[in-house]
Amino acid sequence: MKALLSSLKALTQFPSAIVGLGVVFGMVVFAAYAMITIPYSEAIRLWRGGDQVWGDTPRNAPPAWFNLFPGNNLPTTIRVDSRDDPSLKTRQNVGEELTAVDMRLPFEFRFDGFPKELNVTFASQFDARLPNVQMTWVTPDGREIRLGDLTLRATETFRISQESRLERRLGGRPPEVGLFANPDDPDRALKGIYELRVEGLVFEEDADIEAKLVVYGQVHGLAGTDHRRRDLMVALLWGAPIALAFGLLAAVGTTITTMIIAAVGVWFGGFVDAAIQRVTEVNLILPLLPILIMVGTFYSRSIWVILGVIIVLGIFSANIKTYRAIFLQVKQTPYIEAARAYGAGHGRIVFRYMIPRVVPVLVPSFVTLIPTYVFLEATLAVLGLGDPILPTWGKVINDALTQGALFRGQYYWVLEPALLLMVIGFGFALVGFALDRVFNPRLREL
């Protein structure tokens, strides 16, 4: 414990270490925040996505803070739901078994850019006879544009942006542009209060219609959205604890087992030592990534299986030679001889005397190993072999690359997870570097 505190103090003399520690600490806080605000099962549900979860978010939208740049006044998503405000709906009995259900869905539009998409979703309750609606669009300057008629099922989504007849009526411009265009200045949107008027007819006493208008924005949220309308913040937040946990577990698993095996090999010497050396040489040539790719394709892409394989293949790594050199030195010391003389068992000597001597070399290499494994997991995810249900940074990059984000100028999609990966990697690498210089005084002079 004392050694730990004194080494921490020694660490603070390096400015790079302070930066690194700050970054690592920040990452841990970030990960903790992620796990607290979005519980695990919720994160999985959100990441699975689907219309129920993400129906109201725009597709491939950059983050909302793009609007902070001068000249940008891109719309954010506007939702008007008749369920939120019952005063928007009026019912009127117009005949036997015939009821008119009228809804007005107003909203204010003060942006410069046009919305990305326009959808109206209806939810109706009825027994047998399908309701009927007529939709009219009212612009701030009083123009009324008929959008169309629709016969409703239990749920129905009218995708205004995809109506080709409407597009033709609007002069060839896509509906989300044509319905908002200023007639005097067609390239800009008309600002003011718009209204969607829904005139519905139901043919039963207790039948009802609810309507929801979604005017999809061009920007969304802190991190933007992906091709499945998922808010990227979920993946960016939850990528942190997953990356940290994976890196730590893999680093701990490999380092401890490598150290124990090196110690055992040196202590028992002879055949055991030679065998371990041969196995290490074989393992050095076994290509790690291709084997991981094969396991991922043929066996299972679960993150636990991949973690297990990485640890198993990482046990006999090149670090064994470093530890072995140190253990060899330790073995010659007089106090080991004394321990054998008084009858200490093999286990005691290995664990109590030899292993503590290697800790100064172990700690920096352990810390530097963490980002290696974080990037290894990201590599597998970028190749498409990541865990299919977990939201990881590598998966976001994989989605971005397969959807051609770089070709389409959706740079935020690639940059956000890449920057986070970089930050976590450099944080740990800086700390590891400084630790190396703390524990190896020869390097400190240099």
Added chain:
Amino acid sequence: MADAPIARASEQLSPEGRRDRSSGQGSFARVARYTISRTIALFITIVIGVYATILIANMGGYVDEIRSAQIEEGVAIGVSQNPEYRSLTSAQRQELVAGMVEVERQRLGLDRPFVVRSFTYLTNALTLDLGRSEYISSDRGSRQVRLVILERLAPTLILFASANLILFFVAIFVGLFLSRRYGSWLDRFVIALAPTSAAPSWFFGVFLILIFAALLGVLPFGGMVATPPPPERLDYALSVLKHLILPVSAIIIGAVFITIYSWRTFFLIYSSEDYVEMAKAKGLPSNTIERRYVLRPTLPTIITSFALLVIQLWTGGIVLETVFNWPGLGRLLFQAINLFDTPIIVASVVIFAYLLAVTVFLLDIVYALVDPRVKVDSGGAV
């Protein structure tokens, strides 16, 4: 008598402190014995590695069940949709399906038990008799795995050889340069950048594509040569060079800073040795000191660390080739895995293992030539 203290002094540099009594045998015999023992060790390594690959690529036989099921399903669907067979009765169609399934299974060799097949795969792989692929064919239409791989081997070698060569020489020269000026701002700048090598090469590749291909548009997004390829040889070579810039830069950026840092540290450690002080006292020019007294003793350590680096770069190349759409072995392996094309998978991993072994072997020979203390047992090698 006067050279005894010097001889003993240089002995102390040996890590195990043993004296090399066999130095009288001469360089050639020493290297030859070392070579043979390393070859045997590497060969055993390859055998084990390849067999492990074969086992994994087949999951101990489970993949065969998957493939049998796929074959049956595919054939059944094909027959039921084929208008020629409409007139057959259900029993006739089933017989037809069974016959076609059996032919397909025989083509893929699934009628023999897996263990038997695994040894056939092993001997074939080791003798480089790589057979025919199941789905992937070479650009000229051949399904011979050997040709498919040969086609992809050259691009990979071009990429990695050029990157590694540039990396090696840049690291040595800059490392030497920095070791003479440690503490300067350039030195500290390089050290500060060293942690960037925690990121793999493809990571930098994505950023490079983003900047140079997407934003600036000066360099191509990927591929090895422009499409359509220029007919003139010189233009073709220039196009390849242009496409090489980004991937090679990615590899170099991902490894150069840490390499410079660790080699510069080695140079510093070795230049604080007593014999360097003595050489300076003797008045030797600093170039000679650097070359003979610092560089030469450091070379074995540097070559070892370079060997480890190259091994890492090899395996990291798969993603790099995929990101840059480079038509090499790495991308082939990835495509083969997606298609479940076992002969290609096994062959690619075998070739990877061979390439790794050859690289390690070459570096070991250079190591043996360079380090006079190398002995044939397990002590002196990688």
